Amino acid sequence: MKIYPTNSSDKKVWNFLIMDTLMRHTDVEHHLLQQEIIDHIKHEYGIEIDRRTISSHIASLNDLFGDVIVKEKGYYFDGADFDEAELRLLIDSVLFSKTLSAHTAQVLIRKLTALGNDYFKPKVSHVSSAAEIQRTGNPSVLYTVNNINDAIDLDKKISFRYQKYGVDFDGKLKLQDRGREYIVSPYQMVASNGKYYLLANTEQFDDVSYYRIDKIRNVTILDEHRRTQKDVKGLENGINLPKHMAENIYMFCGGSIPVQLKTTKSMIDSIVDWFGNDIRIIKISEDSDEVEIKVMCNRNAIHYWALQYGLFVEVQKPESLRQEIKESIEKMQKRYL
DSSP states (O other): OOOOOSOTTSTTHHHHHHHHHHHHHOBTTBOBOHHHHHHHHHHHHOOOOOGGGHHHHHHHHHHHHTSOEEEESEEEEOOOSSOHHHHHHHHHHHHTOSSSOHHHHHHHHHHHHHTSOTTTGGGGGGGGGGGGSOOOSOTTHHHHHHHHHHHHHHTEEEEEEEEEEEEOTTSOEEEEEEEEEEEEEEEEEEEETTEEEEEEEETTOSSOEEEEGGGEEEEEEEEEEOOOGGGSTTOTTOOOHHHHHHHOTTOOSSOEEEEEEEEEGGGHHHHHHHHOTTOEEEEEOSSSSEEEEEEEEEHHHHHHHHHHTTTTOEEEESHHHHHHHHHHHHHHHHHTO
16 A cells, blocks of 8 residues: 655655655665666656755664665665565465465465565465465454454453354355354464464363364353363463473363374484474384384374374373274274275
8 A cells, every 4th residue: 555645745755755665666685776766756656856865864764763774786775574584484374374264365465465575576476376275164264363362361251153064955065053152261372283273161161172263253252251271171280382282283172191102213203293392212222213202192182193193103002092093993994895
């Protein structure tokens, strides 16, 4: 959005015009001479600036903003809020987020792209693929996030409608209401596996629950204060987010348990990606590639994770979990006979 000064004949406005021109048309690799600055302002604003005053206006701007305009072979702006690498990272985060609808992602990407100068915009042509990524069908995610954030700040409970994917009469996937109102105490919003979750306590239970934020609708902030964390199993000592995320890799409800695994040395890198650096090496073989480790993880999550990595990982303990996984494998085998 371009802002036009209301009194363009006022020389005080020239500071704004010069700064705007340098912010949009220069960077450390692209400079403008005094005459080029004047030409840009005349072309874009229809205003003529006296060349003799350019230097004094730039000096005034540097007094205000701390030497953000540098003179080498011409002038350039060196005070951008985000450099190109930072903007690309932010844009890619939006681009690959499955929580945002295609329309919301496109709008956010356009706004982020506008924060760059003329030389940045051609470098983000890949954003056209945003609509091709599997995304939520809920267009109001940002409003949901905002309301939940307000409730956390106010220490209040929230109510909402929760949805699940189903098939309509035309055979198309559709988010469908689960048929009841949920009342929860919200504590944290977290990102996991490209999706956004609310970490909360559901009114009728004592432990932590997780809700996909893109499946939440109609959030209402209630007058009732939320349950204190010390009364919620798993949050008694506050939220250690890195530890919590490492133990809840699939956002299943329930507590964490110690699990002993047998795997290979070559799998350690992938296991650290999933469980963090706190895994414990129990036994390592000098004669083979085998290694035994211990991790802390949600019981249901480690069950499904072990099935996913079954070719490379064996659950040794606890025995009850090992038997559950064995039964799942037997059921899977029958499907392929």
